Amino acid sequence: MLLGNSGFFGSEPVQTALIVGTCAALVSALIGMFTVLRGNAFAGHALADVSSAGGAASLLLGVSPLLGFLGMAWIAAFGMEFLGVRKVRERDLATGIVLGAGLGLSALLLYLDVTTTSTTGAAVSVMFGSMFAIPRSLVGPALMASAAVFLLAGLLYRPMLLTAVDPDLAAARGISPRWIGLLQLLTLGLAVAVCALAIGAVLATALLIGPAGAAIRLSRRPAQAIFWASVIGLTAVWGGIWMAYESYYWFSGNAWPVSFFVVTLVFLFYLVAVLVARVTGLSARPKPVIWPHCEA
């Protein structure tokens, strides 16, 4: 088997998967929180799906898939911003239309991949990822893209948070919610590219939204939410890589895909978070409160 028999940590594909997977989990935790807070989960999903066209194009052009994912995610980000995002309904519509067009393009490019370059596994690898097949040469670019996400999100942390809380409050401070929104989408595009490389374009959303969504239910503070999202994301990614590696022995030589395990673990964590939040009453609905003045 391609993983070799040098043990879990000794295997080069496992090492590469662990590095890229760690990057994906950490950038997702950071930018995922802002994406969930702004109600941009669908936009994030669309960026990831559309980026599959970039991944497919990169195989045709012979460039790095990371560049392909990133380029297409950014084009989609500009497209959604240009088509209008003023009202929630319009935003969903613009997002859906860009999503449809992007996946259509992806269908064509993947067809061309298979017919002209005979890259047979292209569709599965672009859409659903194949973590143990990531070339070692992509580790550097993945680390750089992740560093860029940390830099941008770190720099814009407070303006993005204030805009997510209420765009009017941000505008009164001289922050342009529109610019912040666009910069946030571009940062999200970088994170999408790293996640798409790790677990595939279609499944990237699971990592981008799931851990952040779970962590938000468990936290009182934004930094706490990012911390828990990182813990959940890393556990899912590392656990998924380990389970996929071990599954080679469970299913007599037919290892199951890493992406399946990662996404399933994220889903389970989300369920647990919802239950914990219910039981501890952390995300209870607001209760009516009587003013102290009125009790007298």
Place this chain on the structure above:
Amino acid sequence: MSDPILSVAHLSVDLGGRSILRDVSFDLYPGQLCALIGENGAGKTTLLRSLLGLTAQRSGQVLIDGAPADQRRALVGYVPQKIALDPDIPLRTRDLVQLGLDGHRLGLPLFSGRKKALVDQALYAVGAEAFADQRVGELSGGQQQRAVIAHALVRQPRLLILDEPLANLDFGSANALVALLGTLTHIQHIAVLVTAHDMNPLLPVMDRLVYLVGGQAATGSVDEVVRPEVLGKLYGHPVTVLRHGRRILVLPDVAAEDAEACTAAHMSHPEKAD
């Protein structure tokens, strides 16, 4: 008297080719509460946006402490009308208040004792200490309103602007809020500008009134503005001003000839009256 903190002179604003505000002028001094009264579409929100430096004016000027509004943002605290805070947002009341202090800054927030002291002071000023460590999404409407006022107050503004703060509040919360605004104005000596549909809840604390009708304003004290001849001119239709105790009601007059015409029509078709 000292210089006005806010000075609006002959302000006219057009939006999308339509004239929204026409020749609005008023001054606001520290320690005064000014109510901006008008119906939906009268131009209240546009006027507030001009004061925040978010809308370009056609003519006239808005000066805050003697300078254009967009250069004096640090002096202005703003409480927007609709604050729909997501119940799940992982943000405590004190985090929201701290964003009022440094939310526009780049980079990660660092802990500082000075900042914490300012945040605690703002929480105390609005009576929000009891829910300072609760998530803002879990608070009631009145508590959220206080949290956002603390957010606006934490930078110690000299002018506090509130857009429809009494909408969606029950009577008890509304009275408590009016009392708080009175304290901020008359004890802490901040200039406060409040928009509302109805002037009555604000009458006990109001020093000045800007009455907006269709983009034009009458300004002055309540006794100067709320008079049939002033408001009648503004509405372009005769009005009656009813005072009952400490309440004021402004009603459009029914012109005598119209009333007679109605009666005449009624009399000439008695069979339709039943």
